[in-house]
Amino acid sequence: MAGIQLKNLVKKYGDGFPAVNDVSIDIADGEFVILVGPSGCGKSTLLRMIVGLEDITSGDLMIGDKRVNDLAPRERNLAMVFQNYALYPHLTVYENIAFPLRLAKTSNEEIDRLVRDASKTLELDEHLDRKPGNLSGGQRQRVAMGRAIVRQADAFLFDEPLSNLDAKLRGQMRTEIARLQKRLGITTVYVTHDQTEAMTLGDRVAVLKRGLLQQLASPRELYENPGNLFVAGFIGSPPMNFLPAEVDGTSVKLPFGSVEIPADKAEKVAGKGLLIAGIRPEHFEDAAIAEQQGSASTFKATVEVVEWLGNETYAYIPFEAPPEVEAQLRQLEKDLDGEALRTQLVVSLDGSSRIKESEEAEIWVDAAKMHLFDPATGENLTVDLAHAGEIPANALVS
Amino acid sequence: MSRMLKKLGMPLGVLLILVWCLLPVAWIVSLSFKDAAAVTNGTSPGFFPTDAFAGWDNYRAAWDNEQFRRAILNSLGISLISTFLSVVLATLAAYAIARLEFRGKKLVLSIALAIAMFPVVALVSPLFDLWRTLGLYDTWPGLILPYMSFTLPLAIWTLSAFFREIPWEMEQAAQVDGATSWQAFRKVIVPLAAPGVFTAAILTFFFAWNDFVFGITLTSTENARPIPAALSFFVGSDPFNRPASLLAAGAVIATVPIVLIVLVFQRKIVAGLTSGAVKG
Numbered sequence: 001m002a003g004i005q006l007k008n009l010v011k012k013y014g015d016g017f018p019a020v021n022d023v024s025i026d027i028a029d030g031e032f033v034i035l036v037g038p039s040g041c042g043k044s045t046l047l048r049m050i051v052g053l054e055d056i057t058s059g060d061l062m063i064g065d066k067r068v069n070d071l072a073p074r075e076r077n078l079a080m081v082f083q084n085y086a087l088y089p090h091l092t093v094y095e096n097i098a099f100p101l102r103l104a105k106t107s108n109e110e111i112d113r114l115v116r117d118a119s120k121t122l123e124l125d126e127h128l129d130r131k132p133g134n135l136s137g138g139q140r141q142r143v144a145m146g147r148a149i150v151r152q153a154d155a156f157l158f159d160e161p162l163s164n165l166d167a168k169l170r171g172q173m174r175t176e177i178a179r180l181q182k183r184l185g186i187t188t189v190y191v192t193h194d195q196t197e198a199m200t201l202g203d204r205v206a207v208l209k210r211g212l213l214q215q216l217a218s219p220r221e222l223y224e225n226p227g228n229l230f231v232a233g234f235i236g237s238p239p240m241n242f243l244p245a246e247v248d249g250t251s252v253k254l255p256f257g258s259v260e261i262p263a264d265k266a267e268k269v270a271g272k273g274l275l276i277a278g279i280r281p282e283h284f285e286d287a288a289i290a291e292q293q294g295s296a297s298t299f300k301a302t303v304e305v306v307e308w309l310g311n312e313t314y315a316y317i318p319f320e321a322p323p324e325v326e327a328q329l330r331q332l333e334k335d336l337d338g339e340a341l342r343t344q345l346v347v348s349l350d351g352s353s354r355i356k357e358s359e360e361a362e363i364w365v366d367a368a369k370m371h372l373f374d375p376a377t378g379e380n381l382t383v384d385l386a387h388a389g390e391i392p393a394n395a396l397v398s
Numbered sequence: 399m400s401r402m403l404k405k406l407g408m409p410l411g412v413l414l415i416l417v418w419c420l421l422p423v424a425w426i427v428s429l430s431f432k433d434a435a436a437v438t439n440g441t442s443p444g445f446f447p448t449d450a451f452a453g454w455d456n457y458r459a460a461w462d463n464e465q466f467r468r469a470i471l472n473s474l475g476i477s478l479i480s481t482f483l484s485v486v487l488a489t490l491a492a493y494a495i496a497r498l499e500f501r502g503k504k505l506v507l508s509i510a511l512a513i514a515m516f517p518v519v520a521l522v523s524p525l526f527d528l529w530r531t532l533g534l535y536d537t538w539p540g541l542i543l544p545y546m547s548f549t550l551p552l553a554i555w556t557l558s559a560f561f562r563e564i565p566w567e568m569e570q571a572a573q574v575d576g577a578t579s580w581q582a583f584r585k586v587i588v589p590l591a592a593p594g595v596f597t598a599a600i601l602t603f604f605f606a607w608n609d610f611v612f613g614i615t616l617t618s619t620e621n622a623r624p625i626p627a628a629l630s631f632f633v634g635s636d637p638f639n640r641p642a643s644l645l646a647a648g649a650v651i652a653t654v655p656i657v658l659i660v661l662v663f664q665r666k667i668v669a670g671l672t673s674g675a676v677k678g
Contacts, residue, residue: 073573074576147571
């Protein structure tokens, strides 16, 4: 077992396009790190660079204390689970799991012991003599994991391992992977585009956008202190609301009215003119239900659509954004693989809220949790750097 | 009525095609069991030998012929060796073509196709001269070489199509699991491409076994003469009166290896062997 260090890794393809651009991540021994981002952000490329299936254009890749840039995949002693499992269809489940051991010339008794160990862990015992073709998706997934855990690899690499499973199985396998990783205590790098997987599995999450590392932090830090508009919009579902905002002293003027923010945040954004305010849906509440707190303000707005989900209610409130803010929001939407919808506020209210569609409602907002972003660069001006993990200086170059 | 027709149409059509295809073969088999004299005199014109039935006499006579046995041996040896060499070379070449990006890849493929389309007859006389100069005339290598050059292109095309079907991840997974490129090729790719390898092997073997043009022009003695050419030299005591029943028996014997090989390899050509490799 060993830690993995990525030092200024760059991957350029023939046309000079940097698929991975100057990414540095220090993965501690036994840590579970998630690489997450929209499609085309370079997360899979980065993983394949670690395992050795893609050449590294520049930078250093260290496993333990050894620089492994020029080593072939088989010399790196890493185990990988592929997105489509890549099982050997001509071999039985037993032989699939035993494959790495046979290559390592392990003795037959040892192989038998290790394979049966792995199959017991993954509950594959009754399938050992079957061929992968006769297994279900979840079983194939477990065989692929068995092949990874059977040998003493320095680290596990997962490339979107659950994306081919249906929703229920995905949930089960997610817990399974978490349990397995905790038990084996092995360094793990896991690529996904699913933010539930990212938030629940990772000790730390690296958010990537077009080859650039945006932020590397724990799930909670990412959620509460996103480094920029992209991270703020990517993490969280439904996503954070972005509104045009003008700051005057400690009062912030939003499309629906003015709210008060704490003095320390106001200080950071003093004299910046037009900004983008980011407020998560759950920081709103129906004023009739909300327990009033010090920093909270209320405003009145007409609710266009209400979605009642039982435990909570989503209310949609359209608003007009000035052109410079709108342009930035559309670009953000594009970066996030989304459709450019019209600007609207999504608020998550308590399920007991009686707000109706097309009615004016009084909404309470916890403005203390608000973040303010620079509309030109997307930088979060109110980020609490002590609790935001690592935000690379080059995150916003694009 | 029309429903009857519909029901009978299919088996009737199949029967018709079977008769069309197999009648000549069946007639040869029938001839091979007839008495030589009866065939010459035309006393037994029917399909079934009946009173002219000669039992295994013709077969025994054909097999007792030293030249015939020698020709069978030549054919077997030459066909098997050229099949083996051709398939091994084609497997390696096709793998490179399917997996590697190199300059002139298109050129290699188009030249291979051009060779496959080249008329065999046009090559025969130059080869005759060349082989005599090089001392390859009337030898096994003298036949193996042209067979290989004509079967390689087809084998390469067939196999590269098979290799392209195998997902890249198979190899990458093997490499991550600790295999060298060669081990990944041998333990993962070749077993997966087995149906393709056997298809190529059968096609190559058929070409070599059935060839007549090279066999008759590039040989002069039983040293290397293969069975199709040898059969044409199979003359009895009377040159104007060729032993048709004996020839028929020889032809039937010459067909046996082909039938055996198809039966053996057919089991190996199982389509969809890669199913289950990846989710899909």
